Amino acid sequence: MTDQSDFDALGFDTRAVRAGIERTHFGEHAEPIFMTSSFVFESAAQAAARFAGDEQGFVYSRFSNPTVQAFQDRLASLEGAQACLATASGMSAILATVLALVKQGEHIVSSAGVFGATAQLFNMFARYGVQTSFVPLTDPAAWAAAVTPQTRMFYLETPSNPLTEVADLMAVSEIARRHGIVLVVDNCFSTPALQQPLSQGADVVVHSATKYIDGQGRVLGGAVLGSRKLIEETLLPVLRTAGPTLSAFNAWVLLKGLETLAIRMERQCANALEVAHWLEAQPRVSRVYYPGLQSHPQHALARRQQSAGGAIVSFEMGGTDDASARAAAWRVIDGCQVLSITGNLGDVKTTITHPASTTHQRIGPAARKAAGIGEGLIRLAVGLDRPADICADLARGMDRA
Numbered sequence: 165m166t167d168q169s170d171f172d173a174l175g176f177d178t179r180a181v182r183a184g185i186e187r188t189h190f191g192e193h194a195e196p197i198f199m200t201s202s203f204v205f206e207s208a209a210q211a212a213a214r215f216a217g218d219e220q221g222f223v224y225s226r227f228s229n230p231t232v233q234a235f236q237d238r239l240a241s242l243e244g245a246q247a248c249l250a251t252a253s254g255m256s257a258i259l260a261t262v263l264a265l266v267k268q269g270e271h272i273v274s275s276a277g278v279f280g281a282t283a284q285l286f287n288m289f290a291r292y293g294v295q296t297s298f299v300p301l302t303d304p305a306a307w308a309a310a311v312t313p314q315t316r317m318f319y320l321e322t323p324s325n326p327l328t329e330v331a332d333l334m335a336v337s338e339i340a341r342r343h344g345i346v347l348v349v350d351n352c353f354s355t356p357a358l359q360q361p362l363s364q365g366a367d368v369v370v371h372s373a374t375k376y377i378d379g380q381g382r383v384l385g386g387a388v389l390g391s392r393k394l395i396e397e398t399l400l401p402v403l404r405t406a407g408p409t410l411s412a413f414n415a416w417v418l419l420k421g422l423e424t425l426a427i428r429m430e431r432q433c434a435n436a437l438e439v440a441h442w443l444e445a446q447p448r449v450s451r452v453y454y455p456g457l458q459s460h461p462q463h464a465l466a467r468r469q470q471s472a473g474g475a476i477v478s479f480e481m482g483g484t485d486d487a488s489a490r491a492a493a494w495r496v497i498d499g500c501q502v503l504s505i506t507g508n509l510g511d512v513k514t515t516i517t518h519p520a521s522t523t524h525q526r527i528g529p530a531a532r533k534a535a536g537i538g539e540g541l542i543r544l545a546v547g548l549d550r551p552a553d554i555c556a557d558l559a560r561g562m563d564r565a
């Protein structure tokens with residue numbers, strides 16, 4: 165099969181291992197890596213036609229590359245998108261999306277609970293005349309109230325980093341549609357294995373492929389997905405000119421990552437649920453945030469919108485004030501002998517992070533407070549480690565707390 169639409173009738177698992185393949189004349193079975201900066205033309209006329217876009221074909225790897233194309237086609241197939249553009253990182257996917265969709269004098273409404281660098285990026289755009297309002301993710305009325313005649317883009321993560329809040333995609337997309345606003349959803353935490361936002365009203369999906377799509381913490385990558393018109397006419401000119409494109413090698417790693425995405429997510433979600441239940445029973449834990457728990461405020465919505473709760477579990481160590489809450493959280497982290505203390509997530513190795521002092525440090529105390537990120541908060545990205553080992557590791561630090 166070389167026409168990618170031929171894959172549409174196949175199941176998710178089959179598309180995850182086969183979509184995007186266009187075999188060369190060597191008949192290789194595994195996907196090849198095309199490590200080449202540029203492509204050779206048969207003549208000057210062909211070069212001119214390719215550069216003008218009058219003839220299909222590869223030109224230069226900043227514009228496109230066969231391995232990158234294979235990754236894009238496979239991810240598009242899994243997200244149910246007409247088209248995909250891969251980027252060098254998740255942040256460059258978000259940057260390219262803003263550059264392509266929003267111009268000076270226009271306005272973004274973003275959920276307050278987003279990855280720290282995303283909030284910082286939006287704030288940086290103020291210097292280019294683009295203002296951002298931050299609203300509570302879970303309150304559709306707040307999204308509606310924040311709309312101005314200049315609003316061009318709604319931006320959210322669901323579940324959000326690090327509190328796993330869940331947005332009502334249908335409700336927010338309805339508001340966006342009413343005002344002609346583009347809804348962009350960061351699908352990093354759920355991945356297409358659990359949720360496909362384009363089928364629930366989103367116009368654009370962005371990814372940090374660095375996370376679950378790689379799944380083994382090896383490379384950085386990102387992607388933007390949406391309609392063919394939006395991707396090819398609006399995003400592509402920005403991306404090929406500005407240049408934060410994905411390398412062929414990283415695309416290959418991510419392409420192979422997609423093959424095991426669904427089974428990794430299934431097991432990691434099951435492990436996360438087990439750890440979340442255990443955390444709920446710990447007297448020193450004041451709150452657990454996990455959409456798969458009945459105690460989660462958007463549990464019912466998450467059940468409708470996602471096929472599982474995800475693999476991120478956050479929890480709060482109680483304290484009498486900020487300093488004691490931070491000390492308790494750090495003691496838990498420092499007590500770990502198995503879990504990896506690192507800012508990344510989505511790895512098969514379980515990772516543990518203190519968001520207030522790491523991933524969300526630079527947004528400052530006021531923005532952290534608005535986003536509900538306290539000093540006692542710990543984020544776990546549950547991997548393939550045995551849940552009992554994860555709990556035992558956490559218990560060591562908790563006993564010291």
Ligand SMILES: Cc1ncc(COP(=O)(O)O)c(C=O)c1O
Binds near residue numbers: 253254255256375
């Ligand atoms: C939800 C979310 N979006 C985007 C990013 C940025 O991705 P990258 O680090 O690949 O630039 C991250 C990184 O942690 C993230 O957690």
